Amino acid sequence: MNNTEYYDRLGVSKNASQDEIKKAYRKLSKKYHPDINKEAGAEQKYKDVQEAYETLSDEQKRASYDQFGAAGANGGFGGGQGFSGFDGAGFGGFEDIFSSFFGGGMGSSRNPNAPRKGDDLQYRVNLKFEEAIFGTTKEIKYSREASCHTCDGSGAKPGTSPVTCGRCGGAGVINVDTQTPLGMMRRQVTCDVCHGSGQEIKEPCQTCHGTGRENQAHTVEVRVPAGVESDQQIRLASQGEAGYNGGPYGDLFVVIQVAASDKFERDGTTIHYNLHLNFAQAALGDTVDVPTVHGDVELNIPEGTQAGKRFRLRGKGAPSLRGAGQGDQYVTIIVDTPTDLNDTQRKALMEFAQAGNLNVKPKKKNFFEKMFDAD
Numbered sequence: 001m002n003n004t005e006y007y008d009r010l011g012v013s014k015n016a017s018q019d020e021i022k023k024a025y026r027k028l029s030k031k032y033h034p035d036i037n038k039e040a041g042a043e044q045k046y047k048d049v050q051e052a053y054e055t056l057s058d059e060q061k062r063a064s065y066d067q068f069g070a071a072g073a074n075g076g077f078g079g080g081q082g083f084s085g086f087d088g089a090g091f092g093g094f095e096d097i098f099s100s101f102f103g104g105g106m107g108s109s110r111n112p113n114a115p116r117k118g119d120d121l122q123y124r125v126n127l128k129f130e131e132a133i134f135g136t137t138k139e140i141k142y143s144r145e146a147s148c149h150t151c152d153g154s155g156a157k158p159g160t161s162p163v164t165c166g167r168c169g170g171a172g173v174i175n176v177d178t179q180t181p182l183g184m185m186r187r188q189v190t191c192d193v194c195h196g197s198g199q200e201i202k203e204p205c206q207t208c209h210g211t212g213r214e215n216q217a218h219t220v221e222v223r224v225p226a227g228v229e230s231d232q233q234i235r236l237a238s239q240g241e242a243g244y245n246g247g248p249y250g251d252l253f254v255v256i257q258v259a260a261s262d263k264f265e266r267d268g269t270t271i272h273y274n275l276h277l278n279f280a281q282a283a284l285g286d287t288v289d290v291p292t293v294h295g296d297v298e299l300n301i302p303e304g305t306q307a308g309k310r311f312r313l314r315g316k317g318a319p320s321l322r323g324a325g326q327g328d329q330y331v332t333i334i335v336d337t338p339t340d341l342n343d344t345q346r347k348a349l350m351e352f353a354q355a356g357n358l359n360v361k362p363k364k365k366n367f368f369e370k371m372f373d374a375d
Helices: 005-010 018-032 042-056 059-068 094-102 105-109 129-134 279-284 343-355 367-374
Strands: 121-127 136-147 173-180 183-190 213-224 233-236 252-258 264-267 270-278 286-290 297-301 310-313 329-336
Touching: 005 018, 005 042, 018 042, 042 059, 121 129, 121 136, 121 213, 129 252, 213 233, 213 252, 270 279, 270 286, 279 286, 279 329, 297 310
Parallel strands: 121 252, 270 329
Antiparallel strands: 136 213, 173 183, 233 252, 264 270, 286 297, 310 329
């Protein structure tokens, strides 16, 4: 067997993620389940899919399989593999040998029938700039693997119940002897009949086909607190996927993405705003209305204000997510230089320069430039 056959069975690439492997497994296990598919060869394909998933869903077994093939994943080696030395190309160290033989040590003796929490899910929600500042409530819709509504997660047809697995006696695991370079070794693997549940379903539920789970549309309301920022997460307990063997649901993690503002920039609880002034306002001073997320604020501009000057508006920033007060807004002055002076304005500026003994030598327009100005 080559080192890609398990991937080929599931129809995934060798670089497939665990989510991709899991989705492919669920799809194929339902397709070839003996209680559903009565075609010749379906049962063998079902067993092949189970075998492939058992290895590829375990990162340690998968790594061993990628390096040594099926023999490596199952704790044995094909003819001629032998030792490469404890620190050679074949092994990363003495502990790795026992890790591959015994499936990572004591972890393999864990009770497969024990209730396990369901998988967590992640959902990205987009917020407007102001929604992140003041908080909001969002209704989000997504699909998740939930307990089957027909069989209530048992996998059995209503009116029937699962029975103890005849192959493993309800243990969920079986003993397998494999030949290793250290001799014959015995290890426990997941039962290939009940797949670790310890129970067989003689009459599967027609809705979930014996899996006890079904994909359902789900809606939940999330309260977004004031002061959130991009990439922060909100955890909604028990809104993930259904648990295993009666375990609790997983959680839903809502990831925040805040849209940029066309007026403001934000840095934590501090908000920045650029205020444009004309030359006269900066030189003579003025009183202007400055926008903030809390509404306009009147700001007094003293005469002689320079470009780059910053004013602080206390308490006009974003709230602290931890409830430690309100941030500030900083207003940075930008002085706009006029670019299209008329003759009167130009004359006034020249008189201003002369009154201040300022050495200004503006370029004189030639004949053609004056003609274009006339147009």
